Amino acid sequence: MRFSTAIVVSSLLFAFAGSVQADGDRDGHHGRGNKECPVGLVSGLTLDQEFGPGVGALTKCNDVRHNVKVVFQLNAGQVETAPANCYGLGNISNVIDDYEITHGMVRGRDYQIAAIVHSAGGVMVVKDGVNGHANLCQSQVEALIAKGVKFYFCQNTTRGYLKNGRLTAGMVKEQVIDGVEYVTAGLGAIADFQATGWKYVQP
Numbered sequence: 001m002r003f004s005t006a007i008v009v010s011s012l013l014f015a016f017a018g019s020v021q022a023d024g025d026r027d028g029h030h031g032r033g034n035k036e037c038p039v040g041l042v043s044g045l046t047l048d049q050e051f052g053p054g055v056g057a058l059t060k061c062n063d064v065r066h067n068v069k070v071v072f073q074l075n076a077g078q079v080e081t082a083p084a085n086c087y088g089l090g091n092i093s094n095v096i097d098d099y100e101i102t103h104g105m106v107r108g109r110d111y112q113i114a115a116i117v118h119s120a121g122g123v124m125v126v127k128d129g130v131n132g133h134a135n136l137c138q139s140q141v142e143a144l145i146a147k148g149v150k151f152y153f154c155q156n157t158t159r160g161y162l163k164n165g166r167l168t169a170g171m172v173k174e175q176v177i178d179g180v181e182y183v184t185a186g187l188g189a190i191a192d193f194q195a196t197g198w199k200y201v202q203p
Contacts, residue, residue: 037061039104042097064103068111069198070095073190077120086124086137088115088203092144107148114193115144118154118186122161125153130175131165138177145179154186 037047038061047056076087092113099105117125128135145151153176161167167175183189194200 037102038064040101042101062098062103064105064110066110068099068105069193070111070113070201071190071193071198072113072115072201072203073186074115074117074121074124074203075119075186077123086140087121089124089137089140089144091201091203092149093140096144096147096149112150113148114150114152114198116152116154116183116186116190116193117180118157122153122157123166125151125177125180126161126166127175127177131168133166141177142179145177151177151180152183152186152189153180154189155182155184157186158182 037059041047041050043050047059048054072088072092074088092115095113096107099111100107105111123133123135124137124141126133126135128138141151158167158172162169162172190200
């Protein structure tokens with residue numbers, strides 16, 4: 001008799017837990033229901049105020065996680081006219097704002113961001129004015145470095161820039177934006193980042 005009662009109680013508890021999980025996930029919000037995003041407002045307005053009534057309830061917030069690691073591939077160039085079209089840099093800024101302002105995540109503890117720069121994207125990490133070429137994206141790169149984003153310049157691309165005169169032999173460190181580091185091969189580095197738990201983003 002006791003054994004049968006235990007089975008019935010266990011079955012009821014299992015069914016109840018399943019219904020709670022199903023209800024929580026029904027709206028696609030990973031068990032959080034239609035709650036407001038947990039911390040801040042990017043624009044200073046609620047989502048309903050900014051976008052219209054009911055938008056907040058339809059918005060999926062990220063779960064606040066620890067040790068999120070995201071690697072961006074920046075392999076497209078810039079448009080050398082004002083205002084600068086700096087490929088992918090605005091996307092990285094938006095991710096930082098979403099993590100920090102909307103979700104209250106803390107750099108270093110909760111997230112890290114790296115950017116692998118190669119091919120045509122390399123022009124964004126060469127200092128403005130080097131060998132007569134403009135870099136209208138320099139201030140954005142420097143601002144992201146100041147926010148903790150690690151930029152890595154592909155050395156295969158660096159060799160190409162030495163051959164075509166974009167960079168000067170023996171002066172690469174002086175001609176590349178301060179704080180930029182290097183990888184031996186951009187695509188190989190992206191694969192290596194992924195192998196160590198980083199999530200890949202192509203903006």
